[in-house]
Amino acid sequence: MGTVGLTLQWEHRISPVAGEGGRRVEPSQIAAGQNRENNALPEDAAIAAGCLAGDLRAYERLYHLQGARMRNLARNLLGSTTDAEDAVQDTFLKIQRGIASFRGQSSFVTWTFRILVNTCYDLRRSRVRRKEQAQGNSEQAPRPEPRAPGAHPTLRMALERALGSLTPHQRDVFLLYEVEGFRHAEIAAMLEISETASKNTLFQAKKNLRGMLEPPRGAEAGAL
Amino acid sequence: MNISCRDRERIFLDGSAEEWAALEQHAAGCPVCEQEVRAWKALSSAAEELRDYREDTQLWKKIEGALRETAEGKVSWRRFSERLGAWGEIPFGWRTALAGALVLALAFSGAYFLRHQNASDPGQNRLLKNSALAEVERTQRDYMKAIDTLAGQAKPELDSPSTPLMASYKEKLIVLDSAIDELRAETGRNPSNAQLRYELLAMYQEKQQTLEEILEMKQ
Numbered sequence: 001m002g003t004v005g006l007t008l009q010w011e012h013r014i015s016p017v018a019g020e021g022g023r024r025v026e027p028s029q030i031a032a033g034q035n036r037e038n039n040a041l042p043e044d045a046a047i048a049a050g051c052l053a054g055d056l057r058a059y060e061r062l063y064h065l066q067g068a069r070m071r072n073l074a075r076n077l078l079g080s081t082t083d084a085e086d087a088v089q090d091t092f093l094k095i096q097r098g099i100a101s102f103r104g105q106s107s108f109v110t111w112t113f114r115i116l117v118n119t120c121y122d123l124r125r126s127r128v129r130r131k132e133q134a135q136g137n138s139e140q141a142p143r144p145e146p147r148a149p150g151a152h153p154t155l156r157m158a159l160e161r162a163l164g165s166l167t168p169h170q171r172d173v174f175l176l177y178e179v180e181g182f183r184h185a186e187i188a189a190m191l192e193i194s195e196t197a198s199k200n201t202l203f204q205a206k207k208n209l210r211g212m213l214e215p216p217r218g219a220e221a222g223a224l
Numbered sequence: 225m226n227i228s229c230r231d232r233e234r235i236f237l238d239g240s241a242e243e244w245a246a247l248e249q250h251a252a253g254c255p256v257c258e259q260e261v262r263a264w265k266a267l268s269s270a271a272e273e274l275r276d277y278r279e280d281t282q283l284w285k286k287i288e289g290a291l292r293e294t295a296e297g298k299v300s301w302r303r304f305s306e307r308l309g310a311w312g313e314i315p316f317g318w319r320t321a322l323a324g325a326l327v328l329a330l331a332f333s334g335a336y337f338l339r340h341q342n343a344s345d346p347g348q349n350r351l352l353k354n355s356a357l358a359e360v361e362r363t364q365r366d367y368m369k370a371i372d373t374l375a376g377q378a379k380p381e382l383d384s385p386s387t388p389l390m391a392s393y394k395e396k397l398i399v400l401d402s403a404i405d406e407l408r409a410e411t412g413r414n415p416s417n418a419q420l421r422y423e424l425l426a427m428y429q430e431k432q433q434t435l436e437e438i439l440e441m442k443q
Contacts, residue, residue, distance in 0.1 A: 059291055063284050068277035076274055082363050085283050092287045096294055154439060156273035178271035203237045206267050213270075214263060 048108040051099045059092060066109060069180055070116050076163075076175045077120040078127075087123055091116040106189040113182070114190040117172070124168075162212040170205035177202050229257055236264055357416055364421075367428055374435040381438055393438050400431045 047065075050058020070091065074084035094115050102111055163171050172191065176182045177198075182190070184198040191198070225246040227235070235243045251257040385391040407424045414420060 054295055056288065056291060056295070060284065060288065063287065067284065068279060071280060071283065072274075072276055075276070081366065082359065085280075085286075088283065089287050089290060093290055093294060096291055155270055157436060157439075159270050159273060174271070175274070178268050179274045199238050203233075206236075206264065209267055210263055213267075 044108045045104075048099070048102060048104070051095060051108075052102070054096075059096070062095075062108075062112065063092070066112065070113070073113070073175060073180050074116060074120050076179060077117070077172065078123060083123055083127075087116060087119045090119045094119065106186070110182075110186045110189050113176075113186075117176075117190050158213060159209070162209050165212060166205055166208055170201055170208065173198055173201040174205040174209070178206075229254060232257055232260060360421060361415075364424070364428075371428060371432050371435065374432065374439070378435050378438040378442070381442055390438070390441070393434060396434055397431065400427060400434065403427050404431065 043065075047058050047062050051062070067088065070088045071084050074087040075081055078084050078087065091112065095112060098115070102108065106114070163174065166174065169191075173187060176187045176190065177184070184195045184202075187193075187198045188195045193201075225242060227243065227246040227250045229250075231243070232247060235247045239247065247257065248261060251261045381390055382394045382397065385394050404424065404427045407420060407427060411417070411420045411424055
């Protein structure tokens, strides 16, 4: 796979020591992770119960805890802040309509994100249909809107472009795991795939991204 | 734990915490694995650039309004159903009379609605149009602000172009800016013209792309 027109020596521009960054392991393998998960469960159940009872404060708590993450994921999936906000609003309305069907097989947050991801897929499909009708084009990755610059705006732009060259499935798994910090078990529940498939897809996505983002060996040697 | 270069990819795919620790220990003495591990972890750090968790209270207000509206709809329907349940307790004669009155009321209100539909629509449409317009203008302002940030980053290159290509980029941006100004003036005169908005968006996208290309060259 070729580069996407923007090769960066980004390995040298950012600190690779970001906590567990590349070596995040499933919390099931870490006792501390288990404790954290157990502590989160009562609140998860309380919010679910509140939503089921029609208590708007429960929805507000859900928004307070997950809203920013929901908006960020939707924005990365759709490439547009306006579409992302629509998707988050639709998701809350779908939760309100469908809360009675929540059986607790997964956590309430996972269920919520599953709805969000499906809502984003629907929006993406309808946008592709509109685009096809207008131009007769095939599906393309969303071109992200510019946003407030972070610590490495050029790196972010390069990453956004490289993500656009992945398959939609690889992109979604990468965003859910690396950007939003979900575990493979949660991603598996959201995307209705197996945990192994989630791991394999992430591995493939990262390999492809590396190929697209790293400078050619010769250029790197020349630069050093 | 004994780890060799052959285990690296397997650990990248599905390594435990212990295996990762062992791989890092191995990488400390193996330049190839050291570079691979560093690059793999750097991807996770880079992903943080796509994380923007700023709170948006405006969005919650919108969502809350929509939730409340749906909830109120549900409550009204429940009350209506309960009242309908009391229907069976009313004597048969009264029920017939009430049903007839209801049919008449529905027929009259239907006829009234049909006659006045055209008259009531424009106000409703105008309200919808105004809110959509405000949304478009808000998004446009955000977009322009973000492009201005990009332009700020490319400014040093554009102020004193060092190559003919950079000079031509500068000219292109001048042309684009003038086209954008013209379109904005036109849009100001005719704010709900969707075609003008699309043209303006296309110009902004072109400007964004040009600035991105300049920044890539800067690298």
